[in-house]
Amino acid sequence: MMTSIEESPLYSIANPKSLAFFGASNNLTAMGTNLLLSVQALGFEGPIYPVHPKSDTVLGLKAFQSIDDVPIIPDLAVIVLPTAIVNNTLEACGKRGLRNAIVVSGGFKEGGEEGRLRELELTDIIQRYGICLLGPNCLGVTNPHQRLNTTFIPYEGPPGFIGLASQSGSLITQLFEHLFMMGWGFSTAFSVGNEAVVDVVDCMEYLAVCPHTRVIGLYIEGIRRGARFIETARRIVPHKPIVALYVGGSEAGRRAGFSHTGAMAGSDRLYEGLFRQSGIIRARSVTELFDFCGVLGSQPLPRGARVLIQTHSGGPGAAAADACGRAGLEVPLLSPEALEALAPFVPNTGSVQNPVDLTFTKNPLDFYSKIPQVLAGDRNTDTLLVYFMTPSQVVARGMRWMGVPEDQIAKEGAKMMDDQCRSFMEAVQPSGKPLVGFTFRGHHEPSIQGLTRRGVPVFPGPERAARSVAAMVQYAEFRKKWTAPQACKDA
């Protein structure tokens, strides 16, 4: 097993110091142009050498007629050319001495007999030159920690902790904003495409030792190396959680996968067993894939399945309790000590059963400090699940009432909400227990952003929150089982 990413054959694909770029032009309708714009938008710091048969410059960069004209041997070639000229270009790169390439172009194994033969030719070339290849028919790589993003959409938000190996490039590039809204981001994401060389297993091995990656996500339409996949996962899971989404289980999903990347899918039950054997948490949807990654990468592991729900509204509390029950979690009563400590803060309309429903409290500040402190400290609790709901218009109403000048209301309100979020975090963190929120407000709300920015996942609705907590519990159990000391020999 590798001990650092520098040992990985994928190192220069994810961390190139220089790029050769084929297929970008000054024409925005070309796919390659868009990808190079994404590279530039994230501020890639190394030199970029566009190769173009006619233009002297491409997107403001000096262009070269052929790879032979490029003054150095770039670390990585990104190829976004018409299918027919990809193999020749790859061969030219090999001759020039390049040893890493991403082929974005499609029209290979996924595209009939002609494509299959073309992919055979491609694998022959890369074997001859010893090229490490990502693709073909992929979107390349996103490594925001290195300011690298070869995908279609510019990267949004700060670098993150989710490592992804995906048989869909769209589910990298088109998820940037989705992750950003939840307070998450990619550490490094690989779009593996047809997996002519680099496959999901290689990416798992890289991500296992990537220091920015706290959790590994997999989007799978079909696995080629089953035994190696299981073996690799079993080595990783005791140290880093793996979450996988498999979409080939239904007939329609299987057909879609084949026409997409030529993947041969197996039955749902086969993959269910494969994931279970491997200690992999299974997600049932794209949303769950990233939800599970988000909580596993941001929260401490719960010691058990007991969830305490904090709310100021009965309906959302009951819905959360119901969602926890359906997700297989426990919603136990509070300990006598917690009940006693809580008593001063609960109005007579409230409830100290679980959910703890504070209703309309006289001092809303308690909701953000003393109450969560007591609840997180409760010995009957493994995870705190909290309903958050502070519409900025209601805050503005209060500010206006207190005489805050109209032009300062937005700023003062945002500051107040930010203080509350910080206070909440400070109240819970000493417990070392996971904190997960839910809301029905939008993520644009300052009261929600103040939490997501501090690493607290706030889900739209309790169901996604509950299922994510259940995923953490499942991983904690895997980990306990797999890292348990062997039966003591002296006994």
Place this chain on the structure above:
Amino acid sequence: MMTSIEESPLYSIANPKSLAFFGASNNLTAMGTNLLLSVQALGFEGPIYPVHPKSDTVLGLKAFQSIDDVPIIPDLAVIVLPTAIVNNTLEACGKRGLRNAIVVSGGFKEGGEEGRLRELELTDIIQRYGICLLGPNCLGVTNPHQRLNTTFIPYEGPPGFIGLASQSGSLITQLFEHLFMMGWGFSTAFSVGNEAVVDVVDCMEYLAVCPHTRVIGLYIEGIRRGARFIETARRIVPHKPIVALYVGGSEAGRRAGFSHTGAMAGSDRLYEGLFRQSGIIRARSVTELFDFCGVLGSQPLPRGARVLIQTHSGGPGAAAADACGRAGLEVPLLSPEALEALAPFVPNTGSVQNPVDLTFTKNPLDFYSKIPQVLAGDRNTDTLLVYFMTPSQVVARGMRWMGVPEDQIAKEGAKMMDDQCRSFMEAVQPSGKPLVGFTFRGHHEPSIQGLTRRGVPVFPGPERAARSVAAMVQYAEFRKKWTAPQACKDA
């Protein structure tokens, strides 16, 4: 069965011409003050008479020391007073001749033996005076078509088509923005609280004849009048769909419900049977409750379970196919005629299997006009499910490229996306088939707003979309079965 809302005992609660308001003051920490501010914020057009023992004015309105001083008999009293003085106030209202009241205050049946006795006294008063009462322990009513909203949070967005009877007031007022983001809104929503008089069944009867209500949603912690509930639902369902969420099925949900509104919950299986007998679509979460209402109220009914998926990205397409399969929908191949009509618009990297994956097309406009027109017209299709993803930053990139001045990019981009949305609608609407979208972008995107504003639900992720389509299919089957003509007597 009633034929118009005017015949309903709830008419003046949902459509009062004047209000007496108890418990609002000039102090924002009082619950009542917040509710009156919500009433004012929506621009209630009738006279409002705050009753306050000391203040001459309340929130800028002339106040009255007692209900006897109010110059007219208001249509509706809203009471948000301390528990101990609610019953006396209600009695005073009765004496004065008021016949409709909302009691927001809690501390009745849901609050122990003392509360139970207090609620008995309350029912005695309302029976003596013939008062129609909503509550106690509720948030009242939201009827944006009449500019009435007695709940905590100001109403957001235009009046809508979802009628709701809810045993949680929070799940009305705290969902305003959630619905608005999806392009939906309430027609009239009732928070029934402890149901001392008006219960969920009464609200269903009202909403059945409410002309603004296209679909009825129910949030249920426990039903009191089971037989009447089934009978009422069975009368409504052939004409208007009903969707229900029951949260008492798990032990934790049951406990939460009891401490919330004193509801006696039954087993999950009991309610499953009850909903099935009644022809009610069952939602499993708050999100599903409103998703199902949203599609049923905005889309024509599908004739069957066959879904055609349009995408320009393989992964989201495969995930959508998988989600449809899991939701029990069919994802059939296209008809030969549709395949032929589609051929000119599909690039060689694309796929015309279902999902129809257009990939990176040369003419993106086809995605919004000719392609959906062909797909919606396909005889193998009952519903069109479309993946939408146009990040405004990518549009801006294109605009900048075309030389659009920087200060016009946002406006021109928004206009272009709006045109595309209109074009899409015009292409699909003649088919009379449902159109449902999904995306991983936020709802703030102009390309998404252009659709939601036109009544197309665009879900975050394919799973919610697929389950919502399945709910439409289920309702269409109920309706076909229940409105089928009896076996022909002449045969």
